Amino acid sequence: MEAFFVSTGIVALAEMGDKTQLLALILAARFRQPWPIVLGIFVATLVNHALAGAAGAWVTTVIGPDVLRWVLGASFIAMAVWMLIPDKIDDSDTPAKPRFGVFGTTVVAFFLAEMGDKTQIATVMLAAQYQAYYAVIAGTTVGMMLANAPVVWLGERMTRLVPLRVVHVVSALIFAGLGLWALLG
Template identity: 70%
Template structure:
């Protein structure tokens, strides 16, 4: 349960103001069809985070517990610093033409936007840290949905109402604490 809850919280906070959340806002504004967009986000996130979780599990098995602790701890500290850098949507993040319908466009755009993104890297690190792959993937997926579904339905009002600097600061603090706890080998997580 800890893996699920930590994964959900970290990704939900980390996703606030992230480029994929901005992409959700753009898709919602462009297509004005929230349900296919939400379904596309879910499918893309499940596929992306399952792959990231498998990579994290493989890294954990390959490195061994001592080296893994340092790699994951350092990774969490690096994520803390990365959280303080605001994201923006690339100009080519949303295609000019609607080739695959709203659902297909959302799946492709979200899957590609999530490659190498903070939440994907966080999923790799969380899967390496916790031994329960499916709890991590379920948690990170729920965190993505918690952050992006309101963005799809409420659009710009949500983005304007939430102070992104505060959200990014809290996210950075959580990553820094997790990194420190991991580096100091606190808890029974390994």
């Protein structure tokens, strides 16, 4: 259960102010159909994070435990630094019109936007660290939904409740703590 709860918390925090959260806001404002958008976010996240988790599980088979500890520690610390750099969304991340419908457009846009994103990389690292594939994938997917579904339903008001800078600093501290724990543990 630890892998699930840690994965949920880390991804929910890491997603605050992330480009995919901004994409959720843009899709909600553009299409005004929350259910297909939320379902599209769920499907895209589940597939993307399942692939990322598989990569994390694979890494543990090719890297020894001592090297893995150092790689994970350094990666978590790098992620802490990355958390302090806010994401921006560019026009290429937003769909021109719903060629595949609202659901399909959301799945494609979210899947592509999540490639190489903080939360995808965090999923790889968490799967490698905990070696609990299903718990990590479930946790990171729940974390994404906790961060993005309210944005779709409540819009911009939701992102104003807590200053994003505070969320980013707290996330950075958590990642730094995990990095130190991996290095020292």
